Amino acid sequence: MFCHQCEQTARSADGDGCASTRGNCGKDATTADLQDLLIHAVKGLAQVARAGRGVGIVDREVGRFISHAVFTTLTNVNFTPARFIAMIGEAVAHRERLLDAMRASGGTIPALAGPATFRPATDLLALLAQAPAIGIRAGEDVVGPDVIGLRSLLLYGLKGVSAYVYHARVLGAEADEVYAGLEDTLDYLAQDPTDLEDMLAQALALGRLNLTVMEMLDAANISSFGIPEPTVVAVTPRRGKAILVSGHDMLDLTAILEATAGKGINVYTHGEMLPANAYPVFKKYPHLAGNYGGAWQEQQAEFSAFPGPIVMTSNCLIEPRPAYRQRIFTTGPVGWPGLRHIENRDFAPVIAAALALPGFTEEPQPQTITIGFARHTVLGVADKVIDAVKAGAIRHFFLVGGCDGAAPGRNYYTEFAEGTPQDTVVMTLGCGKYRFNRHEFGDIGGIPRLLDLGQCNDSYSAIRIAGALAEAFGCGINDLPLSLVVSWFEQKAAAVLLTLVALGVRNIRLGPTLPAFLTPTLIGVLVERFGIQTITTAEADIAASLQRAA
Incomplete structure (x- = not known):
């Protein structure tokens, strides 16, 4: 096996990635290889689905299957080999069904190559023997680590987008253009791209697709459950x-x-x-x-x-x-x-x-926290927020959030949030908030200093809040007194990061480490073009953020 898709991946002088019989997430080599084979089979399905769209054949069941299947390969989702074997078979069955429909329609079937011709072996050992040729590092000796790293960024961003597509679809929100976007990206990856500029453009397009998906998910949550409230x-x-x-x-x-x-x-x-x-x-x-x-x-x-x-x-x-x-x-x-x-x-x-089971037999001293500061609530008091900024009562906003994890270095986010000055506001989302959400932050003129915006699925709220504030102040998002301090762990975070850079957001501080699949060359590109920064110390990064804003 080889896997480097999450922040907890093994790092060593011999190369970054989990490459033994068991990954740090707990998946064994069999599961890891089957996940790679499923992605390969899904690429082949996407190739045929994209060709089918060209002759007017659109099948939502294919899009639904792709989003669900890809979601299962995210870090810490599914570890069941039998399920992956079944989904590999399902991917091929969907592919063949689409081909039959294309033949029946009289349309021209293009010449198929690569994953679209994949025939999975019928027994486990033979199936696993097919995995090395299609893993994420296949061909690295020919194309080099930079190409493999950018392909990885695309694939892992796609995994995050697929998860959000699945969450929206469960609530009844789906769109053919979104499924087409997933298929287009998988089809692109199936061609084993090598042009770094073109792949970077594809990554930004994927970020824009994710913005559409997050908007769909936001609307689906509200229509299903109402508008979150404090x-x-x-x-x-x-x-x-x-x-x-x-x-x-x-x-x-x-x-x-x-x-x-x-x-x-x-x-x-x-x-x-x-x-x-x-x-x-x-x-x-x-x-x-x-x-x-x-x-x-x-x-x-x-x-x-x-x-x-x-x-x-x-x-x-x-x-x-x-x-x-x-x-x-x-x-x-x-x-x-x-x-x-x-x-x-x-x-x-x-x-x-x-x-x-017994349940709880005792009740400890009650403790509470306050949540529910999604975009409707924050924007509902936007006039007070704007007045507080103009009056100097609020000097700066920090968005401190993202995916948490167990690796050393994540206490940084506790230290950062708790170290922010009393005239600043901390917005948070994702499970990273558990690092500090029981801390008493107080308020500024009745505006809580800690605003919990929700799940990582609610990243759209943060984007809308930033956009509304920029409009109110007549400036761009990068000109706001706002700093983004993001903890990443798995592939949903990669999708959100692509959305932010696609929107032109700069100077995001990312940690606690940068993704293992990013080579020094690729990190240099992200720094130069998008201002991505690594975290240092909480004290130094707070000071630098406030100094830049001043």
Whole structure:
């Protein structure tokens, strides 16, 4: 195996990437190779789908399959070899079905090459033997590491976009042009591109596509659950039976709340599900008891201590410990060998487990946090914010957020947020906020100094807020008293980064390390063209941000 798609990848003098029998995320070599083969098969499907569009054949099922299949290859989503073998077969079946439709239509079928001709072996060992020829580093000795690095950026950005497409589609929001965008990018990668300038242009186009997808997802969340509003959320448990719901899929959370109504079971959010507590729809459920725990990387300790079943609805899953392996369930794209997978939102086994387990027998001293400062709330008081800036009461805005992780160096984000001056505002989103969201930041003239904008899925809120402030002040986003300090971990963050640079946002501080797939040459390009900066120390970076703004 070889994998370098996330921030926790192994780094050594021999080359950066997980290349042993097991990655740092917990996936074994078999799963890693099968994921590579699935991506290869999906590229071939995209080649045929794109050709089909040229003769008027459009199949949404193909787009749906692609977004779901690619999502399963993100870091910490699915670790089940049998599922990947099945999806490889599904990709080929979809491809052949499209070819049959093209033949039936009388259209001209173009000559197919590369992934579009892939025939997966019928037994596991032979299938795995096909993996080395199609892995992310295949051909590096010919094209060089810069080409491989930029292909990786495109692929990993595409994985993040696919995840957002899946989240939107679950809520009923989809568009043929979005599916076409995914297919176009996969078709482009299937050609093994080598021109760095052209690949960079493709990456920016992918960033613009992701902006469209995030707008769709934002609209789908609002139409499904209402407009988020400032909400005080308990972060200590109640006495009673309990279910914990983690991940991003709020439709799963809705189904669990409906199924547990009146059964004496309290439901808690975890990780990126925390923002659900701010949506009006969820406030009608008195047994939505608040949030338990913090970011994903703490789950092994937190899930071991939780006295009820746990449901993982999306990334980020870590290998379950024996202490809770029998009471953790997966849904949607998520999977781990031996775990029970919920189909069709039938959560009866989860409810049975909750009733059989003890739940919380004591209630600690109550603690709360305040969330729900999405764009509608912030822009609703934009006049007060603008007046505070003009009066000098607010000197600067910091967006401190992104994906958290377990690697050393992430305490930087705690130190940064807590070290910001009292006349500045900190906006945050993603699970990175758990580094500091229990800290008391106070307010500026009634405007909270800490504004929790929501999930990483809510990055569109941050973009809209920045755009509205720039319009109000009659300047560009880069001229605002605003600094972006972003922690990255997996491929959704890569997609958001591409969106930000496609919008022309400069001087983003990225950490705690830069992606392993970026070579020194590529880092130089990102620095020169987009002003990407590495983090240093919290104190120095705060000072530099304020000095630049002045």
